[in-house]
Amino acid sequence: MTATILDGKATRDEIFEDLEARVAALKEKGITPGLGTILVGDDPGSAAYVRGKHSDCAKVGITSIRRDLPADITQEELEATIDELNANPECTGYIVQLPLPKHLDENAALERIDPDKDADGLHPVNLGRLVLGKEAPLPCTPRGIVHLLRRYEVPIAGAHVAVVGRGVTVGRPIGLLLTRRTENATVTLCHTGTRDLAAQVRQADIVIAAAGVPGLVTADMIKPGAAVLDVGVSRTADGLRGDVADDVREVAGFVSPNPGGVGPLTRAFLLSNVVERAEQLAGLSD
Numbered sequence: 397m398t399a400t401i402l403d404g405k406a407t408r409d410e411i412f413e414d415l416e417a418r419v420a421a422l423k424e425k426g427i428t429p430g431l432g433t434i435l436v437g438d439d440p441g442s443a444a445y446v447r448g449k450h451s452d453c454a455k456v457g458i459t460s461i462r463r464d465l466p467a468d469i470t471q472e473e474l475e476a477t478i479d480e481l482n483a484n485p486e487c488t489g490y491i492v493q494l495p496l497p498k499h500l501d502e503n504a505a506l507e508r509i510d511p512d513k514d515a516d517g518l519h520p521v522n523l524g525r526l527v528l529g530k531e532a533p534l535p536c537t538p539r540g541i542v543h544l545l546r547r548y549e550v551p552i553a554g555a556h557v558a559v560v561g562r563g564v565t566v567g568r569p570i571g572l573l574l575t576r577r578t579e580n581a582t583v584t585l586c587h588t589g590t591r592d593l594a595a596q597v598r599q600a601d602i603v604i605a606a607a608g609v610p611g612l613v614t615a616d617m618i619k620p621g622a623a624v625l626d627v628g629v630s631r632t633a634d635g636l637r638g639d640v641a642d643d644v645r646e647v648a649g650f651v652s653p654n655p656g657g658v659g660p661l662t663r664a665f666l667l668s669n670v671v672e673r674a675e676q677l678a679g680l681s682d
């Protein structure tokens with residue numbers, strides 16, 4: 397068997413086309429959505445992601461607001477920048493690029509974001525709303541994963557999903573999305589303390605690998621025909637590596653590659669969250 401590729405770039409292009417039209421409609425009503433980013437330090441990966449977010453904004457007509465701060469900034473200085481974007485009327489949504497340098501308190505920074513401007517859906521109030529099933533901006537990577545599965549008609553209802561990795565941007569929130577009544581999956585959240593990871597992954601219809609460990613998920617761990625989404629990213633001497641070994645394609649029914657799978661959708665749904673918020677402000681959504 398050779399797996400069907402879940403093409404994140406083609407799916408991203410469809411989303412951008414829709415967003416471009418919606419941004420034009422907002423502008424006709426006198427509202428221009430504005431995405432802010434706060435980047436601390438000079439990690440090349442984070443800098444590239446932030447550059448990508450701003451070039452996406454230009455493609456769909458969203459205003460870009462950039463705040464780049466030195467790596468040795470204090471928590472107080474970071475929080476002053478967060479306060480500034482909370483108060484900035486041009487900025488309708490923004491993100492703090494993660495991870496932050498070790499000396500900074502990431503949770504305190506996320507908590508200081510105005511929940512109504514939280515474009516990443518990572519503020520505790522918005523994660524709490526997700527737990528309660530209330531409307532909220534959804535974390536971008538999990539939203540991209542669900543969209544990609546639906547787009548390629550991978551059966552989700554009743555499926556057994558193994559998530560590998562418990563980070564705040566993917567592993568923890570994806571279980572909350574997939575167990576909503578609209579998705580109805582059964583989710584096992586695996587991590588470094590999981591006994592016999594291979595056995596957990598082997599019984600899954602859908603595997604979401606988001607551990608950041610190159611090649612962690614191998615072909616012998618995959619149930620034939622399963623959907624395998626490679627979300628982890630590691631920068632190695634050989635370049636970017638995902639969590640999923642290449643030969644998984646010979647066993648799986650569906651594979652999202654890395655790069656070119658879920659990553660482009662993380663960026664697309666960030667813009668989507670910003671546009672949805674602007675539509676709420678304009679009274680264009682229900």
Ligand SMILES: Nc1nc2c(c(=O)[nH]1)N[C@@H](CN(C=O)c1ccc(C(=O)N[C@@H](CCC(=O)O)C(=O)O)cc1)CN2
Nearest residue numbers: 445491492493494495516536565655656657659660662
């Ligand atoms: N505040 C946030 N920080 C981080 C998030 C996030 O959602 N919010 N997620 C990741 C990084 N990230 C966005 O910020 C991100 C990661 C990967 C991609 C992407 O498009 N990847 C491409 C490959 C890119 C490359 O060549 O380097 C792909 O998968 O095809 C976009 C965004 C951690 N931090």
Ligand SMILES: [Mg+2]
Nearest residue numbers: 537565566662
């Ligand atoms: Mg991500």
